[in-house]
Amino acid sequence: MNKQLDTPAAPNLTGEVRGATTRLRRSQIFDRSIQFLGIGAFYVVILIFFSVSTPNFMQYSNAINILSNVSVIGIVAIGQAIAIVSGGFDLSVSGTLPLGAVAYAALVNRPMSFLEATVLVLVLGAGIGLGNGLIITKIGINPLITTLGTLSIGAGLAFTFTNGITTPLKDLNSGIWGNTAFAGITYDVIALIGLAIVAVLVLRYTVFGLAVYAIGGNREAARLAGIRVDLISTVVYMISGALGAFAGEVVTSQLLAGTATVGGTAALASIAAVILGGAALTGGEGGIIGTMLGVLVLGTIADGMALLHVASFYQQIATGAVLLLAVGFGRLRQLLGGTS
């Protein structure tokens, strides 16, 4: 039995099976709670460590900094989590992100309203996701290869579109997501939290969400159960693409300029966060809350080490070590618990 953070409940069963299922569910709940608390406790340990180590860490404004810093990767990671849970991958976010970034800058500089520009950016990202989904489901090319290809195309288009030149926002108010909403909290943070809540609800309480887990758990079984696997998979990539492009819009808001040089690490960072949050690369496991914790862990470590002025080389090592430690700990617990 695999342990998951926030996998949705299985459909209700009847008869004698119910008792066994109930016991199983209790075991699962216990397991997931332990894992949730494990990552949560790990996060609290990190917080305490940095709080003790540097006086500038334990401040409200720094908490806002961390949330704002992780907002872009967090938004990307929501889409990535859905893709990974469905048994796929989306490397193309490192292409859709810069494309969304430069597209948003160009659109609001035309000038176009924030809302219109946002809709177009989302459509652009979803379009790339649609391409990914169709190539993967209809042509049958591996998601890794497909999204690697569209990553390259997207990033290249972003450079071509701008001629490699940074596009400052003519009206700085167009950078809405970087503005403060209240109490120092910026809109990018609100966007991240809002999207995360929506994603949690969709994955847990909708037929679509259950289908995503079913496809990730066993694609063929899902197909035999009547789930429209190709359609759901394509929609998953559209969501991931749209969120990738939207993350680009958020970056442009934060930088107050559109540049094609952003997003290079978005794919790997988002995958790392999703895995750190308890998802399995094989699909069918994981969820949004765990992913958000993963994003927070990575972002907090980066922020804390920056405040401690740890040399960047050591930061890389530490981040990698934490990732291995957290994922390795989960695996060890599975092995010791006799689960697979």
Add this chain to the structure above:
Amino acid sequence: MSARPSLRRARLGGYLILAVFGIFACGGNTPATTGSDKYTFDYANVFDKSPTFKSVGDNLVSQGTQVGITVRRSDNNSDCATVLSNAKVMVQEKPDVAIDWMGCEGAGPAVGKLFGDAKIPCIAVNQVIPGCSFFNLVNKDFGVQGASIVYPLVQKAGWTPNDTTLILAAAPGAGAEVNSNSRFFYEDLAKMWGLDMYTADQITDTTTTLGKNLIQVAGQGTGNGPLEGSYTALKGVLPSIPASRHLIVFTINDDSGLGAWRAITESHRENNTMILSAGADADGVNQLRTNPHWVAEFSVFFEYWSEYLLAMGVAVKKGIKPPTQTYCPQVVLSKDNVDQYYTGTTPKAVPPIPDQDKYLIQTGILQKFGNIPGAQ
């Protein structure tokens, strides 16, 4: 039945979030600034993976200590997101002066806004940050002077525009200013020598080939640094250039130059090549001295940037208004003048302080080191 675990996990999540915010909320506000006569500067370096650039940060820390200035450093890694998060960390730490060498032109407006809102005096290195004082080389001068060094050499060698290709290993994405060295190099050499005429403005980040003389590649690499990036880029482009053609290679920095040179020697085209590079680190100067094909090295005396930046920081903190741009010391080294400025690969003399930089003398910092002529 299915709502229960969700509810429990949601509750756990809620407690966790409350705990986290509780921890943050308990924190006090501790200004990082030390005593009034001791300054604390925050410095974000451009790209620590390059030894040349890393040395600027290292020197800033060690020389800062010598004059009683604490320098806390970070690495921007030439990545926009890192630039922004480092700037936020600086704001969090409230240094006396923030010095930022971004490596990402796009982050300028946002970083400027962050420093401006926090009222932190700031210095932008190499790329403009609105609201910050600006310290930079004059990239264009390198290009122009480099062309004047190469022109007599190609004439002496009997090369012609018809049998020569220029490869610019530039830095797409780093901004027009940074790349103006290679672009003005081409423009000026084209004017003097009669190459296919293209102005610096016509050579953009997306330019790959222009006319029969110009090829541009990404010399700064993507992720792997300029050494590997330039090597890979040159290895990719060399097969497309007939072996009979002469090559003039202009690289953005010495790591890039070394990578390019490795690709050229592996292709056995070194006897048909002239190369110019920028940075004048030990490897670069050594190449200039020992490699007959390494014809020019642009020195910005990185070894002295820390002195300039420390002095500039103190000036800014004291409210002295710097000029639009504070120039770093710079000179184009050739085989003829390298001994004037370097012993072996170590700088022994630096050009006198430029006129527009003389406001730095008021701070007394340069005098403490006694290295800059005109400020001793």
